[in-house]
Amino acid sequence: MLRSAPPLDPSGDEGRSLLRRELLEPRYREDPISTVLGWIGRRLDAGLQAAEGVPAVSALVAMVLLVLLVIALALLASRARRTARVRAATGDVIATGPVGSAQLRARAEQLLADGESAEALVEAFRALARRQVEQGALSDDPGATAREVVADLTGGPSGTGPGTAATGRLTRAAELFDAVLYGGLPATAEQARDVLALDDELGGVRR
Structure with a gap:
């Protein structure tokens, strides 16, 4: 006998259950700022690897711009966290x-x-x-x-x-x-x- 194929469309209760399980994944609980910084870090690593075949001056300029971007975002994150801490404390x-x-x-x-x-x-x-x-x-x-x-x-x-x-x-x-x-x-x-x-x-x- 052939096994019947599962339904393509879940019921309302099944859909809600699947959504709850999906939202419990760790990636949905990450700090947005940390996520952005992590993404920049990955781009920085990729840039380092790609820079091997790029002229030295161009690679240096690209790296400096990336570092400045990371510093700017880190400062913004620090200010945001300090403001939240002040508001919570006061x-x-x-x-x-x-x-x-x-x-x-x-x-x-x-x-x-x-x-x-x-x-x-x-x-x-x-x-x-x-x-x-x-x-x-x-x-x-x-x-x-x-x-x-x-x-x-x-x-x-x-x-x-x-x-x-x-x-x-x-x-x-x-x-x-x-x-x-x-x-x-x-x-x-x-x-x-x-x-x-x-x-x-x-x-x-x-x-």
Whole structure:
């Protein structure tokens, strides 16, 4: 007897099962950035092999361009990962939960000491905002943006806000906070220290 041929079209349940098994393959769980870098690495290896029969100058130019491309992508990957790390570590402008301004301040100072200036600046601004909440100068609104925090502080709950110089520095600190947290831009240690100093000034801390 001849064995009957399997159906060409799977049923709906069989199709979903086949799709789930396919998506469980390791290749679908790879980091896209790592995948791109791996692809470039393979192209680089292929270029090295092909360069054997190419004039030396042309081969050198091609290799330099490939190396520059790899470096550029590595820098972009590093920035993307750092931005994701900052966002995951910081959260809202006004911290929620049991964390207080002293803890946020200590975290900012430790990050600064570790050379993580961007993360230190973000935590310093959050420490500043939390301290103002604790002192009653700012409403406890976890959804507030950095610009809204500045607007509330410069108006002041009783119509009295910081002086003109402090207002300008506060506005600049909020701009840096947004640029680092949402734009992935770097920050200097001096910028982070300035936000910490502004926190002391607005909080009435003498050092």
